[in-house]
Amino acid sequence: MVSYWHSTAHARIIVITIEFLGTAEEYQEAYAELATQRPAQCPNCTGTNINGHGSYERWVVYVERDVLIEVRRWRCKICGKTISMLPSLVHRHRHYALMMIEMALRGRLGEGAMTTWRMLMLKTGASLRSLRRWCAAFVLNALRWLSAVLTVLAVAMPSLLLLDAYGQAGNVAQRLLASSITLAGWLDADHPADTALRVMWCWGWNAGVGRLL
Secondary structure, eight states, rough: OOOOOEEEEEEEEEEEEEEESSSSSHHHHHHHHHOOOSSOOTTTTOOOOOEEEEEEEEEEEHHHHHEEEEEEEEETTOOOEEEEEEETTOTTSSBHHHHHHHHHHHHHTTTTOOOOOOHHHHHHHHHHHHHHHHHHHHHHHHHHHHHHHHHHHHHHTTTTTGTTSSSSSSHHHHHHHHHHHHHHHHTTTTTOOOGGGHHHHHHHHHOOOOOOO
16 A cells, blocks of 8 residues: 655655555545554654654545545654655645546646636536646646656666657647656556556655656
8 A cells, every 4th residue: 555655855844655546535544554654764864763743634625525634743853853644645735636636637738638627627626726726837847847757767668759859749748647657657557547647746756856736
């Protein structure tokens, strides 16, 4: 269930994202077990003296429901950093479930996408303002992310046509969405295409690529 860890430092808080491919309800059911999985070391100082530091609640928004989940926290006794363990089904900067955001991005920005804003509003339950914000942020960060993804895939799959900078793979956002599926397949062949953005998001945070959207 937990595939890998990654983190980023922010003030005195480090966010560690664990991959969880289920729904928010399934995550909450598994929380008692997940909450016992102590990080092997502090991502900041590599210290191993880490104690439980409670939890906090946050909402995960779907089309017709909002789900309240718990996020486990730990504290490193060496450097004093608080370590927050966030499931990959949510984006750190967005309240909507990442699967809802991916639906909007692929519908609006994917190759051959013909989905209107109105259709996306009905499918995701998100406001037009939120949908535009997600897409604009994704396009803004796409070039940096695409470069990082293709650098990795160039080593893993050097013959991949997607790596051809002069090919007909579409614009940067389209190429990033397409490469996310390839990256997910390389990291874990069991991941279906509709979870590719989650996998890329986890990998990118681990690789230090930065904010996705």
